[in-house]
Amino acid sequence: MSIRLKLAVSLAALTLAGTALAQSTAGKPERIRGEIVSFSGNSLKVHRRSGETVLINVNQSANVNAVKAIQLSDIKPGSYVGAAAMPGEDGKLTAKEVLVFPEAARGMGEGHYAWDLGANSTMTNANVDMVVQGTSGRDLKLSYKGGSNTINVPTNAPIVTLIPATRAELSVGRKVFVVATPDKDGTYKGHQVVVEKDGVAPPM
Template sequence: MSFRLQLVVSAIALTLANASFAQPSADKPERIRGTIQSYSAGTLQVHRRSGETVSIAVDDSTGLNAVKAVQLSDIKPGTYVGAAAMPGADGKLVAKEVLVFPEAARGTAEGHYAWDLGANSSMTNANVDTVVQGTSGRDLKLSYKGGNNTVTVPANAPVVTLIPATRDELTSGKRVFVVASHGAGAAYKGLQIVVEKDGVAPPM
């Protein structure tokens, strides 16, 4: 696993482990989702989905990765995944996206956590025990320390894995997922950046 990939896995582990993310504070990383406005001289301007534009400092310690689409059929028993999901009409978990972790990252932030992709959304980082084709998609039976659940992955849910990226890819119009700490004033310090590549945007 590359150094950059190790960094992004570490930061994702940090944010996944932080289940009480709903109220950001000065000592708690924040997830920023949006579109790049500009990148220059170590400052990334991101227009957030919520409407405001924020400044994020990028330095040599900032991890930088992109995502690559993989097939749902690539998920087999024994794969380690992170599945963001929301309850369906029947109460069962339906995936909004699935991140397939590299094997070297097995065990990253293992467990079931609150997430921030919508009301009642959750993230499950777990081992895939079984894969069953259902009427609404593939049902992944997931097990983690202390529990297990089943997540249905619809055919249209993004399934991605992480790949290295460079600062040259931080161009205007690209979508990003940023893990950042609160910096001085209204600015942020980028801990990890996952940037769109070849039309594949970070779905997490």
């Protein structure tokens, strides 16, 4: 399998798992954000932002990716993006981060749904119809099946794309974003892992 196809498949699973969480109940995938405490065999121990430490089983079938920082200017009309955002005082959506998908992953997780990056946060996976330069960043005019959004991207918002990574990069102290399913014994089964690389932590 080519790196491009492998990444597209990985992205598909990642975004679909994210969409599933938007409608989650107990036992459904959840997002785990934190720092790696240890990784041995298939056992990944992560200290979550919320304070607790959890054990995640990352078997060989799990996908591992990293993030690469790109520029706001890399977002063009026709790009396919995932933008986590929160409403500002004026009600306008302001991006907390933007993920620019590789072309092979266009259409994955398309839509606008609740996210868990903060109170009232949302995720919009959509096509960029227009990029409008403003004094506080850029406004992305986005469209997806069934709707459209305008999201302001501040100059300090992280903008990244996904790149392939290896299990060897799951080292102590690195930040991770994991899509995992809780098991009955209190541990988790990891499906997707996005790990910090070259100082760029997953902002999702």
